[in-house]
Amino acid sequence: xxxxxxxxxxxxxxxxxxxxxxxxxxxxxxxxxxxxxxxxxxxxxxxxxxxxxxxxxxxxxxxxxxxxxxxxxxxxxxxxxxxxxxxxxxxxxxxxxxxxxxxxxxxxxxxxxxxxxxxxxxxxxxxxxxxxxxxxxxxxxxxxxxxxxxxxxxxxxxxxxxxxxxxxxxxxxxxxxxxxxxxxxxxxxxxxxxxxxxxxxxxxxxxxxxxxxxxxxxxxxxxxxxxxxxxxxxxxxxxxxxxxxxxxxxxxxxxxxxxxxxxxxxxxxxxxxxxxxxxxxxxxxxxxxxxxxxxxxxxxxxxxxxxxxxxxxxxxxxxxxxxxxxxxxxxxxxxxxxxxxxxxxxxxxxxxxxxxxxxxxxxxxxxxxxxxxxxxxxxxxxxxxxxxxxxxxxxxxxxx
Amino acid sequence: xxxxxxxxxxxxxxxxxxxxxxxxxxxxxxxxxxxxxxxxxxxxxxxxxxxxxxxxxxxxxxxxxxxxxxxxxxxxxxxxxxxxxxxxxxxxxxxxxxxxxxxxxxxxxxxxxxxxxxxxxxxxxxxxxxxxxxxxxxxxxxxxxxxxxxxxxxxxxxxxxxxxxxxxxxxxxxxxxxxxxxxxxxxxxxxxxxxxxxxxxxxxxxxxxxxxxxxxxxxxxxxxxxxxxxxxxxxxxxxxxxxxxxxxxxxxxxxxxxxxxxxxxxxxxxxxxxxxxxxxxxxxxxxxxxxxxxxxxxxxxxxxxxxxxxxxxxxxxxxxxxxxxxxxxxxxxxxxxxxxxxxxxxxxxxxxxxxxxxxxxxxxxxxxxxxxxxxxxxxxxxxxxxxxxxxxxxxxxxxxxx
Numbered sequence: 001x002x003x004x005x006x007x008x009x010x011x012x013x014x015x016x017x018x019x020x021x022x023x024x025x026x027x028x029x030x031x032x033x034x035x036x037x038x039x040x041x042x043x044x045x046x047x048x049x050x051x052x053x054x055x056x057x058x059x060x061x062x063x064x065x066x067x068x069x070x071x072x073x074x075x076x077x078x079x080x081x082x083x084x085x086x087x088x089x090x091x092x093x094x095x096x097x098x099x100x101x102x103x104x105x106x107x108x109x110x111x112x113x114x115x116x117x118x119x120x121x122x123x124x125x126x127x128x129x130x131x132x133x134x135x136x137x138x139x140x141x142x143x144x145x146x147x148x149x150x151x152x153x154x155x156x157x158x159x160x161x162x163x164x165x166x167x168x169x170x171x172x173x174x175x176x177x178x179x180x181x182x183x184x185x186x187x188x189x190x191x192x193x194x195x196x197x198x199x200x201x202x203x204x205x206x207x208x209x210x211x212x213x214x215x216x217x218x219x220x221x222x223x224x225x226x227x228x229x230x231x232x233x234x235x236x237x238x239x240x241x242x243x244x245x246x247x248x249x250x251x252x253x254x255x256x257x258x259x260x261x262x263x264x265x266x267x268x269x270x271x272x273x274x275x276x277x278x279x280x281x282x283x284x285x286x287x288x289x290x291x292x293x294x295x296x297x298x299x300x301x302x303x304x305x306x307x308x309x310x311x312x313x314x315x316x317x318x319x320x321x322x323x324x325x326x327x328x329x330x331x332x333x334x335x336x337x338x339x340x341x342x343x344x345x346x347x348x349x350x351x352x353x354x355x356x357x358x359x360x361x362x363x364x365x366x367x368x369x370x371x372x373x374x375x376x377x378x379x380x381x382x383x384x385x386x387x388x389x390x391x392x393x394x395x396x397x398x399x400x
Numbered sequence: 401x402x403x404x405x406x407x408x409x410x411x412x413x414x415x416x417x418x419x420x421x422x423x424x425x426x427x428x429x430x431x432x433x434x435x436x437x438x439x440x441x442x443x444x445x446x447x448x449x450x451x452x453x454x455x456x457x458x459x460x461x462x463x464x465x466x467x468x469x470x471x472x473x474x475x476x477x478x479x480x481x482x483x484x485x486x487x488x489x490x491x492x493x494x495x496x497x498x499x500x501x502x503x504x505x506x507x508x509x510x511x512x513x514x515x516x517x518x519x520x521x522x523x524x525x526x527x528x529x530x531x532x533x534x535x536x537x538x539x540x541x542x543x544x545x546x547x548x549x550x551x552x553x554x555x556x557x558x559x560x561x562x563x564x565x566x567x568x569x570x571x572x573x574x575x576x577x578x579x580x581x582x583x584x585x586x587x588x589x590x591x592x593x594x595x596x597x598x599x600x601x602x603x604x605x606x607x608x609x610x611x612x613x614x615x616x617x618x619x620x621x622x623x624x625x626x627x628x629x630x631x632x633x634x635x636x637x638x639x640x641x642x643x644x645x646x647x648x649x650x651x652x653x654x655x656x657x658x659x660x661x662x663x664x665x666x667x668x669x670x671x672x673x674x675x676x677x678x679x680x681x682x683x684x685x686x687x688x689x690x691x692x693x694x695x696x697x698x699x700x701x702x703x704x705x706x707x708x709x710x711x712x713x714x715x716x717x718x719x720x721x722x723x724x725x726x727x728x729x730x731x732x733x734x735x736x737x738x739x740x741x742x743x744x745x746x747x748x749x750x751x752x753x754x755x756x757x758x759x760x761x762x763x764x765x766x767x768x769x770x771x772x773x774x775x776x777x778x779x780x781x782x783x784x785x786x787x788x789x790x791x792x793x794x795x796x797x798x799x800x801x802x
Binding site: 209210211212213215219256264265268269270272273274275277278281282283284290 | 421422423425426427716717718719720721722725759776777778781782785786788789790793796801
């Protein structure tokens with residue numbers, strides 16, 4: 001299994017999805033060797049072997065920042081070097097090339113374009129079936145169809161053509177792969193993500209980290225929360241526009257935005273320009289308790305994404321007791337029927353639903369109760385089972 | 401014909417807000433207490449400015465006052481900087497007192513908190529002016545006679561107020577758009593007033609010292625005291641050169657290596673060489689010269705940026721949002737009679753907070769970036785608004801629901 005990140009060193013859903021998927025696969029008997037591009041202590045993970053792919057003269061590879069930032073190489077000589085993303089992709093490919101010649105395996109499973117070159121190399125060298133697993137496509141990240149970095153698109157296209165099987169995290173993503181790269185539908189398997197309830201950590205006894213928001217709630221305020229990267233695909237300018245309408249109708253509403261990204265400053269400025277500066281709070285990227293408590297403090301979780309391949313955070317929100325408003329352009333909206341839904345461009349509709357929810361406690365409770373039931377009815381077991389049978393199909397074919 | 405230099409230096413430090421996050425709101429109210437190694441640490445900045453500017457400059461000014469009985473200057477010093485000096489650097493405050501003890505250094509009136517309250521609440525403004533007056537009387541034993549408003553902001557309304565309040569003079573930027581063909585080197589009378597006089601900053605000569613002094617690409621570089629005195633002597637058309645600038649020009653904005661202290665050391669001697677030349681405090685200037693005309697300033701001017709307006713403080717949405725939020729709290733805060741809460745609210749009125757949120761990066765922005773302890777204007781806004789929310793939170797104890 002070729003991956004780019006695992007918790008706690010993840011910057012988003014990719015690492016969490018890989019971790020929970022592998023756990024479910026291992027439970028069903030899969031023997032997994034997971035190859036990461038950086039060095040980290042994962043002694044808490046016992047259900048699979050974790051390997052760091054780095055060049056032989058390198059002692060340690062450290063990630064600086066998020067998945068799309070540079071990597072720091074510490075050589076055996078003590079020398080330090082920073083390598084950008086494309087350089088890192090190439091180094092990972094070379095290192096994986098060495099690793100595959102040392103170990104035996106039946107399937108190559110590569111997650112996202114970052115590991116695709118390594119996956120193709122492994123297939124070339126061993127002839128084993130290649131699964132490429134798309135958690136997002138470049139046009140999602142760019143926020144527009146046929147958009148994005150042409151170098152990334154080239155890697156994606158090549159991998160999709162060469163792969164024996166393609167895994168998409170949603171119908172939304174499957175359609176994007178077909179639209180962007182003219183891949184036939186029957187080559188693509190939709191395997192939904194999930195958020196394993198066992199990973200939900202109960203709220204600690206020392207209270208919610210957002211003391212102020214809790215206090216304001218006692219004063220009759222309602223809190224709407226968004227958690228995610230502050231980047232174009234997430235559709236946050238539309239959320240702010242809609243939230244302005246919400247404040248016009250329900251002044252006692254606060255919006256908490258948790259995350260960082262290149263749109264941060266634009267969004268901060270915009271909230272002030274719109275005259276809702278007092279109602280919008282920004283808490284930068286958070287982990288641990290402060291991350292979890294953001295879901296718990298919310299009356300409503302909003303995911304206004306322009307294009308969201310899946311959207312694990314919506315499941316986390318439901319898991320932590322909060323109903324969700326999803327754009328129709330999210331993968332998770334295929335799975336959760338009991339959610340408020342709106343097109344990402346429909347600012348009036350988004351505002352209308354937010355106001356409706358914050359002013360109506362029975363709606364909130366009913367919506368959450370049903371979404372929670374729905375959330376529990378899905379599991380990684382289903383997804384892992386689906387994947388294993390696809391594996392078997394290809395190993396049998398390979399043997400025949 | 402005799403000519404005077406009216407040198408006026410402005411001393412100010414704000415209480416900078418630390419990177420006060422959403423998790424701090426309702427838990428701790430220590431907005432102004434950053435750890436010492438943080439960029440927003442007020443003590444650290446005070447230590448640095450005292451060492452680089454206040455102490456060496458005061459040492460020289462005192463020497464000049466001793467060497468030249470004709471040497472005089474004026475100063476303004478805000479309440480927020482006096483308090484910080486009292487707390488962390490009493491010896492530096494003493495060095496300022498040594499200057500005023502000569503009887504030849506005049507202190508100018510302003511708001512205690514270096515605020516823009518005049519434009520938002522006249523009552524609050526008057527309280528802050530009174531607080532400043534009392535502090536100056538207590539620390540320096542003087543009662544200011546001449547007024548300046550924060551950032552040298554000025555308009556007809558302010559002059560009218562200062563006239564009624566009994567000030568004999570008021571300071572403003574000698575901006576071409578209000579002076580027209582006239583020169584800042586004369587005494588004026590503000591429009592619609594009776595007794596008060598208007599002293600207008602000669603911004604070209606002031607900025608030669610305050611901004612251009614160390615600029616090697618400037619045609620006037622290197623600027624020496626005799627060269628500068630020569631420029632002033634050559635100009636026929638002048639009664640008084642109003643040289644107004646930040647005190648921190650000496651040693652902080654212009655570093656010691658630029659030669660700024662040598663310039664200061666030699667300026668009195670070079671200027672006084674010519675018979676009839678004098679130094680005057682702002683009050684002495686007002687007593688010495690008759691107004692030549694009146695100046696009408698319906699729109700607010702300041703001493704900042706190429707626009708000379710309030711846009712560096714109030715020009716974008718974040719700044720507007722922040723300052724409006726502050727003054728909306730006024731009645732609720734004052735009604736609490738909680739002095740600590742009121743004082744925190746007043747400290748957040750200091751204009752510097754809004755200046756840090758300025759996004760005019762491209763021309764004046766480099767100046768703004770130099771003066772900001774934050775990485776960018778957005779961080780400044782976030783910290784401020786979180787502190788504001790905490791003020792609101794503290795109001796709840798008094799039954800105020802907002």
